[in-house]
Amino acid sequence: MTILNTSxxxxxxxxxxxxxxxxxxxxFRVPAIALACTLxxxxxxxxxxxxxxxxxxxxxxxxxxxxxxxxxxxRPQIEIDADGAMRIEYPRFDPIxxxxxxxxxxxxxxxxxxxxxxxxxxxxxxxxxxxxxxFMAPAxxxxxxxxQARPIRETxxxxxLTEAVVEIGSARTIEVHPDRVVLTRGSESVALRLDRRSGxxxxxxxxxxxxxxxxxxxxxxxxxxxxxxxxxSAERVRVRKRFLGWANFLxxxxxxxxxxxxxxxxxxxxxxxxxxxxxSNLSLAWxxxxxxxxxxxxxxxxxxxxxxxxxxIGTLFAMLVAFPLSFIAARNIFRNRPANQVAKxxxxxxxxxxxxxxxxxxxxxxxPGPLAGISAIFLTDTGTLGKLYSEALENIDEKQREGxxxxxxxxxxxxxxxxxxxxxxxxxxxxxxxxxSNTRSATIIGAVGAGGIGLKLWEAMRTxxxxxxxxYMVLLILLVVFIFDGISNALRSRLIGKERx
Amino acid sequence: xxxxxxxxxxxxxxxxxxxxxxxxxxxxxxxxLLGALLLLCVVSGSLxxxxxxxxxxxxxxxxxLFDFVExxxxxxxxxxxxxxxxxxxxxxxxxxxxxxxxxxxxxGETFYIPEYFHKMVExxxxxxxxxGIGLLFGFVLAFLAARNTMPNSWVRGPVRRVxxxxxxxxxxxxxxxxxxxxxxxxxxxxxxxxxHTVGALGKMFYEVIENADMKAEEGLRAVGATWLExxxxxxxxxxxxxxxxxxxxxxxINVRASTIIGAVGGGGIGELLRLSIxxxxxxxxxxxxxxxxxxIVAVDQFSAWLRQKLSGDQAFNAI
Numbered sequence: 001m002t003i004l005n006t007s008x009x010x011x012x013x014x015x016x017x018x019x020x021x022x023x024x025x026x027x028f029r030v031p032a033i034a035l036a037c038t039l040x041x042x043x044x045x046x047x048x049x050x051x052x053x054x055x056x057x058x059x060x061x062x063x064x065x066x067x068x069x070x071x072x073x074x075r076p077q078i079e080i081d082a083d084g085a086m087r088i089e090y091p092r093f094d095p096i097x098x099x100x101x102x103x104x105x106x107x108x109x110x111x112x113x114x115x116x117x118x119x120x121x122x123x124x125x126x127x128x129x130x131x132x133x134x135f136m137a138p139a140x141x142x143x144x145x146x147x148q149a150r151p152i153r154e155t156x157x158x159x160x161l162t163e164a165v166v167e168i169g170s171a172r173t174i175e176v177h178p179d180r181v182v183l184t185r186g187s188e189s190v191a192l193r194l195d196r197r198s199g200x201x202x203x204x205x206x207x208x209x210x211x212x213x214x215x216x217x218x219x220x221x222x223x224x225x226x227x228x229x230x231x232x233s234a235e236r237v238r239v240r241k242r243f244l245g246w247a248n249f250l251x252x253x254x255x256x257x258x259x260x261x262x263x264x265x266x267x268x269x270x271x272x273x274x275x276x277x278x279x280s281n282l283s284l285a286w287x288x289x290x291x292x293x294x295x296x297x298x299x300x301x302x303x304x305x306x307x308x309x310x311x312x313i314g315t316l317f318a319m320l321v322a323f324p325l326s327f328i329a330a331r332n333i334f335r336n337r338p339a340n341q342v343a344k345x346x347x348x349x350x351x352x353x354x355x356x357x358x359x360x361x362x363x364x365x366x367x368p369g370p371l372a373g374i375s376a377i378f379l380t381d382t383g384t385l386g387k388l389y390s391e392a393l394e395n396i397d398e399k400q401r402e403g404x405x406x407x408x409x410x411x412x413x414x415x416x417x418x419x420x421x422x423x424x425x426x427x428x429x430x431x432x433x434x435x436x437s438n439t440r441s442a443t444i445i446g447a448v449g450a451g452g453i454g455l456k457l458w459e460a461m462r463t464x465x466x467x468x469x470x471x472y473m474v475l476l477i478l479l480v481v482f483i484f485d486g487i488s489n490a491l492r493s494r495l496i497g498k499e500r501x
Numbered sequence: 502x503x504x505x506x507x508x509x510x511x512x513x514x515x516x517x518x519x520x521x522x523x524x525x526x527x528x529x530x531x532x533x534l535l536g537a538l539l540l541l542c543v544v545s546g547s548l549x550x551x552x553x554x555x556x557x558x559x560x561x562x563x564x565x566l567f568d569f570v571e572x573x574x575x576x577x578x579x580x581x582x583x584x585x586x587x588x589x590x591x592x593x594x595x596x597x598x599x600x601x602x603x604x605x606x607x608x609g610e611t612f613y614i615p616e617y618f619h620k621m622v623e624x625x626x627x628x629x630x631x632x633g634i635g636l637l638f639g640f641v642l643a644f645l646a647a648r649n650t651m652p653n654s655w656v657r658g659p660v661r662r663v664x665x666x667x668x669x670x671x672x673x674x675x676x677x678x679x680x681x682x683x684x685x686x687x688x689x690x691x692x693x694x695x696x697h698t699v700g701a702l703g704k705m706f707y708e709v710i711e712n713a714d715m716k717a718e719e720g721l722r723a724v725g726a727t728w729l730e731x732x733x734x735x736x737x738x739x740x741x742x743x744x745x746x747x748x749x750x751x752x753x754i755n756v757r758a759s760t761i762i763g764a765v766g767g768g769g770i771g772e773l774l775r776l777s778i779x780x781x782x783x784x785x786x787x788x789x790x791x792x793x794x795x796x797i798v799a800v801d802q803f804s805a806w807l808r809q810k811l812s813g814d815q816a817f818n819a820i
Contacts, residue, residue, distance in 0.1 A: 037633065044630045047623075048687050062682045306554055309547040316544065352797045356761045356771060357790055360778045364569045366562050369555030443671045444758075447765045448775060451555065454673055458765065461677035474674055481669040 068467035072247040073228070076105060078164055078237040082196060083114055084178035086161040095247035095294075096259075104241065108163040113155060166239050169227030176237050183222050183230070185210055192220055192232055199234045246468050248294045255288040295469065300456060304476055306370040307452035311438035314377025319431040322347075322382050326389030327415065333393055344390065350383030359445040373450035377438050388430050389423070396422045429492040436488040439481055453477065573783045580784035585792060587615040590784075598782050617770065617792050623687055624769035625796070627762075628755040631691050635698025635755075636748050642699065643706030644732055649715055661707075668700030672762060680766050690767030694758050702751055709743045710736060742811045749804040749811075756800050760793065 004012075013020050045051065072095050079087045088105070096102060166174040175182040181192045190211060191204040200217035207213060213220040219233040228241040251257045256275045257265050269281045276284055290298040328334045329343035358379050362372035401418030409417065446454020457473050460466040511519060552559050575581055576592055583590050583601055590599045597603075604616025614622075644650045646660040672693040679689035718735035726734070763771025770789060777785040 041630070041633070044626060047626060048630075048691065050688060053683050053686060053688050057683045059682070062678075065678065065681060302554065306551065309551050313544065313547050313551065348798070349794075352794050352801070353790070354757050354760055354793060354797065356757070356764055357774065357793065360764075360775060361569055364572075364778070365566050366555060366559070367557030369557070370551040371555040371557070371559055371562075374551060440669065440671070444673050444761050444765075447673045448761070451551075454671075457671065457673055458677065461674070461681065464681055470674060470677075474671060477671050478666065478669050482665070485665075485669070 065464070065467050067226070067242065068465075069471040070246075070468070071242050071244045072468060073240045073242050074102070076102075076166070076239050076241075078161075078176050078239070080176075080178055080194065080196065080235055080237070084162075085112075085114060086164060086176065086178060088161065088164065095253070104167045106165045106167070107161050109159045110162050111157065111159045113157040114160065166230075166241065168224045168230070168239070168241050172224045172227060174222070174230050174237065174239060181232050181237060183211060183232075185222075185224060194232075194234045196234050201232055201234055246295075246472070248292065250292070251285075251288050252292045252294050254293065257285055257288060295472065300453070300469075300473060300476065303446075303451075303453040303456045304473075304480065306373075307442045307446060307454070307477075308439065308480060310370045310373035310377060310442040310446075310450075310452055311435060314374045314442075315381055315431060315435040315438050317374075317378045318381035318385050318434075319427070321378075322385040322389055323427065325382075326386050326393055327419075329386060329390035330393035332396075332398070333415070333419065343386070347383045347386040347390070350379050351387060352383075353379075355380040355441060355445055356448065359448055359450040363449040368449040368451060368455070370451035373442055373445055373452055376445055376450055377442065381434055381438065385430060385434065389427055392423050392426050392430075393419065425495040429495050432488040432492050432495075436481070436484045439484055443477060572781055573787060575784040575787060581787045581791065584784040584788035585615065585617060587613065598780070598785075601785075617773065617789055620768075620770040620773055621792055621796055624759050624763055624771065625756060625800075627687050627690050627694065627759040627767070627769055628752060631694035631698055631759070632702075632748060632752045632755050634691075634695040635702045635751060636744075638695075638699040639702030639706050640744065642703040643710055644736075646703065647707040647710035649711055649713070649718075650732060650736065664700045664703040666700070667696050668704065670696065670700075672697050672758065673765060676762050676765060676767055685766055685768065687768040690759055690762040690769065693762055693767070694755055697758070698751055698755060702747060705747045706740070706744055709740045709747070713739045745811050746808040749808050753797075753801055753804050756797060 074094060074096055075091055077089045077091075079089060081087070088107070090096070162178065164176040166176070168174060171184065171186050173182075173184045175184070179194055179196075181194065183190050183192065185208070188208045188210075190208055193202045193204065194200075195202065198217070201213070201220050202217060203211070203213070203220070207220075210224070211220055211222045219231055221229060221231055223229045226242060228239065230240065231238040248258070251259075253259075257268065260268070265285070268275075269285055272281055275281055279287075325343055325346070328339055329347065331337075331340050334340060355376050358376035359372060362375040366372045366375070396419060400422060401414055404414045404418040442450075442452050443454045443457070446452035446456075447458040449455060453473055453476075457470060460469045460473065580590065580592075582588070587601045587605045589602050593599045593601075604619075605613040606616065606619045607613045642660055642664060646657055646664065648657065651657045651660075675696055676689045676693035679692050683689055713736055715735075717739065718731050721731045721735045759767070759769060760771040760774075763769035764775040766772065770793060774786065774789045774793070777789060
């Protein structure tokens with residue numbers, strides 16, 4: 001190899017300047033492509049109205065939904081009656097059960113004789129509310145006495161709540177009294193006065209940044225970061241306390257095992273007395289887990305299995321059908337032009353009619369369920385695999401077939417011993433690849449009704465309140481996809497040697 | 502082997518070898534049989550399960566398999582044409598079924614874009630934008646994930662894991678999540694398809710980079726080029742044709758994917774198809790299917806032609 005020195009190179013460059021001058025396209029290629037891409041992205045920004053949509057988006061909801069993936073909220077609601085008695089209410093289907101007494105909500109109860117006015121005369125309120133503004137902590141007692149002296153409809157002696165302290169996080173508390181709410185977050189603390197007569201909420205001092213009051217006297221919102229928030233109005237305090245984790249993942253609130261620590265559940269199952277006399281505790285516990293009304297484990301697993309079955313059977317049958325058809329489509333094997341063309345166009349048709357269209361049609365034919373999904377995957381993949389297989393067949397080495405033919409083997413034997421050994425590893429590895437990728441596609445077409453976990457996911461998302469169930473299903477799907485990815489990669493690398501696809 | 506009956510007599514070691522080879526053959530046959538039986542069990546079990554959990558049973562529904570074909574016969578052949586181009590129908594009774602001109606998108610006074618073409622363009626744009634975003638991020642991530650360009654396994658490992666998760670995360674969930682925040686429209690579809698594309702293209706790209714010839718990079722390293730310069734002048738020119746052909750392959754796949762995402766609320770032609778099948782609008786359904794078929798064939802052909810030009814005879818299968 002001759003090596004040019006610098007002066008020679010310069011001499012050549014001087015003689016043939018056109019060789020070294022870059023063409024217009026070569027010089028401006030990169031900026032031109034960048035410009036075109038930028039212009040297109042600007043067009044897309046306008047076309048999809050991205051700015052407008054992002055501006056109108058409900059980002060605060062996004063945070064809540066995302067938090068719901070890994071945590072849950074408990075929503076006690078502290079109602080303050082006109083006479084200052086308080087009640088704590090929980091919404092139905094609360095994750096902590098029908099009769100909760102959480103340790104983060106401390107209450108002080110007092111037995112008083114109080115009046116309950118059904119038509120609610122205003123004078124009673126007025127008398128009760130007045131002293132409350134001048135009294136501080138021990139106010140409720142006096143207030144009750146004052147209310148008692150008024151004309152009455154019904155008098156009863158009962159235990160009522162006079163104070164509730166919600167510990168919403170470390171050094172974050174909400175102290176609820178009938179006439180005021182003290183919010184503490186770290187070193188900051190603010191007292192809000194509740195005026196039930198006028199329905200106004202007034203702060204004692206300046207509001208800290210984490211308390212928001214849109215209208216003077218209106219309801220106030222106090223944010224405590226990830227641990228929750230509270231809405232304070234004159235008649236009620238709504239508390240949302242957020243807990244990390246998935247509530248009731250194993251046992252729902254109807255289960256006898258609900259709310260018990262793990263060790264107690266274990267002893268119950270192993271050596272405890274039978275909760276239901278006709279079955280062992282183990283089978284009861286298992287049954288309770290499977291039919292957990294919140295998480296529906298059995299249903300989710302069944303749907304997941306449907307998705308796996310859809311991908312597996314669909315791909316397997318597609319391979320079985322595409323295999324003989326690809327021999328007909330391959331030019332070098334089946335020497336009949338019209339037959340090649342018919343087979344190839346059939347593959348093109350099956351492939352080009354989208355999996356979505358097949359799924360929608362078969363959902364109508366078989367009803368929603370995995371049969372529709374299997375059929376859709378089967379038809380689409382017959383097209384794709386058929387195309388790939390026939391291309392692989394057209395690229396085989398002719399020598400082996402010639403050798404088999406030269407010893408007088410019949411045509412079938414020529415294919416069996418001359419062709420199949422060459423293409424089988426490729427065929428199988430393509431099929432494995434599609435098996436794995438169809439596990440993902442099966443999830444999507446499930447959402448249009450073709451069975452499997454897709455529909456379940458879609459339903460869970462539609463309600464916008466079951467994001468933790470969505471997270472659970474996503475986790476299961478990811479697990480399945482990763483496992484299959486691993487299996488398919490391992491099998492494929494064994495099939496086609498070290499080169500991995 | 503009936504040519505000669507007189508077999509040579511085997512010695513001690515010969516008999517051992519014969520015995521052993523017979524044993525091996527028998528063992529192999531046994532395992533093959535076992536494998537076939539296992540596969541048969543799994544397949545029949547799966548089929549039984551699929552049939553059992555389906556809302557209609559296979560053999561009950563089989564005679565009705567082509568019932569939908571009857572629902573798809575339009576009142577005359579021209580109806581498909583009219584539905585496709587939003588021409589007024591002679592059967593128009595004011596109902597949504599025959600009111601084709603309603604969907605026209607007017608540009609100016611008389612010129613209009615038929616509804617389905619408009620929506621098809623939207624779907625194509627969803628696919629193009631999200632494949633573009635996938636190309637951009639996949640390109641960057643691939644250099645951080647390839648063994649030869651990123652020797653530090655503390656960077657490579659996490660980048661690969663992230664790409665795996667992006668690839669495997671169900672698109673339906675991403676679309677559903679953003680549909681809840683951004684309301685109906687194509688942007689959730691773009692986000693969902695892009696996220697998947699970043700993972701998928703990133704994986705293919707880093708495999709291309711790992712197969713690249715490192716001599717050019719070595720030369721640049723010898724003259725003291727920085728990491729960026731080595732990548733840009735040493736690796737990128739080699740891998741760009743392959744990147745582009747993978748980009749085009751992804752584009753084909755994403756046209757289909759964005760149709761499907763459209764059907765679950767992401768806008769575009771998929772949504773219209775689902776609606777018109779659900780409502781039994783036969784001419785509209787056929788028009789959409791026809792349009793979709795033609796578009797997908799056109800995109801496939803175009804991309805195959807361009808890939809052929811870009812990377813010559815190098816075979817790229819539609820994976």
